[in-house]
Amino acid sequence: MEHLTQQQQFAALVDWLRGAIAAPEAFTLGYNAEASEFIRFNHAKVRQAGHVQQAALNVKLINDGRHADLRLTLSGDAEVDQSRLAAALQQLRETLVLLPQDPYLLPNTDDWQISNAQHQPLPDSARVLAQINELAEGLDLVGFYAAGPLYRGFASSWGALGWHQANSFNFDWSLFHANGQAVKASYAGDHWDDEAFAQRFQQAREQLEFLGRPLHALAPGEYRAYLAPAALEEVMGMLCWGGFSADAIASKTSPLQRLYNGDAHLSPLVSLNEQVTGSLSPAFSGEGYPRSDLSLISGGRAHEQLVGSRSAAEYGLTANGAGGGESPSALSMAGGTLALKDILKQLGTGLYISNLWYLNFSDQSAARLTGMTRFATFWVENGEIQAPVNTMRFDDSVYSLLGSALEQLTRERELILSASTYSQRQTASSLLPGALISRLTLTL
Structure with a gap:
């Protein structure tokens, strides 16, 4: 089966939903996804490493001032996800008739398009681990490293379409002294700079000495x-x-x-x-x-x-x-x-x-x-x-x-x-x- 990107998967679901909506119904569709690497440290050693890839939709159905919302998890399989969206649409239709009108419902009926994909390459995990290992030699480090692309999408029956991709990393760590005191620090962004990280780590290390x-x-x-x-x-x-x-x-x-x-x-x-x-x-x-x-x-x-x-x-x-x-x-x-x-x-x-x-x-x-x-x-x-x-x-x-x-x-x-x-x-x-x-x- 052809592999679709997250943006293509979202676009296919938007097209299907636009065809499935019957006037005067309207919809908004939000998309949230990530492909994240997680690494946990204890005593300056990697204790847990894993990868999470997930995607979800937030579906809102609107009709005559009434609206109902539902969140569903996507599988990545186009046929399965379309079937889940169809079931969600039916559930929302059945729910909508039971709800009162919302006086503060104000959907945006403008037709807009926004696309922003940040493709800044993330640091190689092996390189990051090697630097952490070198800098943390002899220290009691507890930390958490998360990195990967985040995806956000939006579409509406009025023609709005938005797409956003942002690559980022976040290393959050603490250095513990033998007396139980600790220094907490973090280094985050979309561009890993070895020198900048080393300086941030050195600052934490110097503060650790004072804790004694x-x-x-x-x-x-x-x-x-x-x-x-x-x-x-x-x-x-x-x-x-x-x-x-x-x-x-x-x-x-x-x-x-x-x-x-x-x-x-x-x-x-x-x-x-x-x-x-x-x-x-x-x-x-x-x-x-x-x-x-x-x-x-x-x-x-x-x-x-x-x-x-x-x-x-x-x-x-x-x-x-x-x-x-x-x-x-x-x-x-x-x-x-x-x-x-x-x-x-x-x-x-x-x-x-x-x-x-x-x-x-x-x-x-x-x-x-x-x-x-x-x-x-x-x-x-x-x-x-x-x-x-x-x-x-x-x-x-x-x-x-x-x-x-x-x-x-x-x-x-x-x-x-x-x-x-x-x-x-x-x-x-x-x-x-x-x-x-x-x-x-x-x-x-």
Whole structure:
């Protein structure tokens, strides 16, 4: 049997479904697939290696303001998959007559075509393993490597057709000291650079050496601090829970409500974009709306929102391709002027925080966060690391951390890809600098 590419398989199913639909029925069809290699490490040795190839469809049938959805797994066999899609269509038809009309259903009836296939070759796994093995010699490394192409497709009965392929890798690892302390690090992207990875690994290795020193005890209070990109990513992750959502802003539940109301602002250094261009995320949403770059925060001031189709229908807005959760999936924060080599010097005396953990809102309306330091957090004096710091809890407002207390952002930024493999690998990413902060409040 002729081997079809993922795009050809999707196109064949789209053609069949368009022929099977009877007016006034309409459909949208989403496609998700991956061909991923997974490698797990323990004690710097490969403990598990495997390959996952899977594909699935999200089918929505629409008729007279009613809609029903169904997800089905594909086999890769054209006849079998067409039969599964036919059965799904029949099931949706039987379900649809039992449902009420949805007042916020707003399908995109535009006829658009978007195609983006990133064919950047991924690194050879044998080469990656050889470098990891060399760099991790004598270390207790625990890690997870995932790599391969991700595919996304969309089609509708109104003629819309989108295709997206992104190749990426993500190596997420920890180095453990004999005393149980650990350094966590990651290296991700679409182009493996031996030198860049070696530098990232060397940084983690140097931090591991400091973990052998006696812990430095800190009392609760305000401390000067540097948040590495991974720590800042945890803060941004909390803000993405409704912070830029049109629905949350309209219903007054956004943690950035004061910012969007114009009652508060962040530092002029802060500019955040939903940077779809050049990212791993498709330039169309699962709802069938094209996506473009959005300026969410510019110079510390709120700008655009993420608007999904339901928010557009309910609040009279224009949908701009946001997903159902209206959360950024290609977040990009502008860098500053602080060079990585000058971080400790500029920090002077204070905390170097590599990671934050277990964050939650202590006062959501005030964008106030609480969480824990974790992994490599160090006490720095006169520009030199002195000792690791025990796990501490912080409680502070984003309007301080990224507002009045923000001094500088690093010139270099780190690409952080979603490490989630729940159900499937994800295309979400963050491109973030590090942040030098004049005061961070530790509570215990």
